[in-house]
Amino acid sequence: MERLDKLLAATGKWSRKEAKALIKAGRVRVEDRLPKGPEDKVEEGSLVTVDGRPIFTEKYVYLMLHKPAGVISATQDAKEKTVLDLLPKDLRRKDLFPVGRLDKDTEGLLLLTNDGALAHALLAPGRHVDKVYYTKVDGDLEEDDVAAFAEGITLGDGTVCLPAGLDLISEREALVTLREGKYHQVKRMLASRGKPVVYLKRLGMGKLKLDPTLPAGAWRPLTPEELADLGR
Numbered sequence: 001m002e003r004l005d006k007l008l009a010a011t012g013k014w015s016r017k018e019a020k021a022l023i024k025a026g027r028v029r030v031e032d033r034l035p036k037g038p039e040d041k042v043e044e045g046s047l048v049t050v051d052g053r054p055i056f057t058e059k060y061v062y063l064m065l066h067k068p069a070g071v072i073s074a075t076q077d078a079k080e081k082t083v084l085d086l087l088p089k090d091l092r093r094k095d096l097f098p099v100g101r102l103d104k105d106t107e108g109l110l111l112l113t114n115d116g117a118l119a120h121a122l123l124a125p126g127r128h129v130d131k132v133y134y135t136k137v138d139g140d141l142e143e144d145d146v147a148a149f150a151e152g153i154t155l156g157d158g159t160v161c162l163p164a165g166l167d168l169i170s171e172r173e174a175l176v177t178l179r180e181g182k183y184h185q186v187k188r189m190l191a192s193r194g195k196p197v198v199y200l201k202r203l204g205m206g207k208l209k210l211d212p213t214l215p216a217g218a219w220r221p222l223t224p225e226e227l228a229d230l231g232r
């Protein structure tokens with residue numbers, strides 16, 4: 001059993017304050033009945049509606065986070081601030097985790113969920129979901145670099161990368177498209193070309209694109225369209 005306002009806030013769609021206001025305004029029903037107030041206890045899996053539309057209170061949460069630099073892609077850490085620390089208290093459920101990792105200094109799209117099957121579908125080697133990064137480098141990018149990416153870069157330690165996309169925006173800026181996710185991969189690929197990364201931001205993961213209106217450090221729930229694109 002969980003408080004109704006907390007349950008609504010745990011979807012990520014409303015703050016606790018907004019949830020209370022919705023309940024007080026009579027816009028929320030539990031199993032077709034008007035609740036007495038925000039503190040009403042509701043059983044998990046109950047049919048809760050807001051303005052007649054069902055809210056999925058039971059299981060999965062899907063949030064898009066614009067990760068800022070300076071936080072780590074972990075669920076908890078004794079010293080460092082994590083991506084979960086950017087969420088309001090009601091959403092800091094123990095079971096949420098980031099789908100894939102971005103380095104501490106990397107910004108951009110991070111999906112937070114508790115849907116392990118989705119994480120597997122997006123991350124499993126062999127699924128080859130495209131990840132797109134915007135990068136700035138120290139050095140001038142050339143067509144040779146584009147060709148080397150297309151062929152498959154061999155890293156300093158001998159690791160061979162799958163063919164990748166390098167789309168030049170200017171001499172020092174490019175979009176990198178990877179179909180795999182090795183440790184520090186973009187940085188290591190560009191370092192192997194003698195053009196170290198000075199800025200990195202993930203813009204997309206499969207069909208999911210970073211919402212350009214979402215400032216660094218902000219998050220929002222995925223839209224129904226984005227969920228459908230992910231098969232949810």
Ligand code: URA
Pocket residue numbers: 101102103104106183184185186187188200
């Ligand atoms: N490649 C990197 O080097 N760092 C990231 O954070 C993501 C991809």
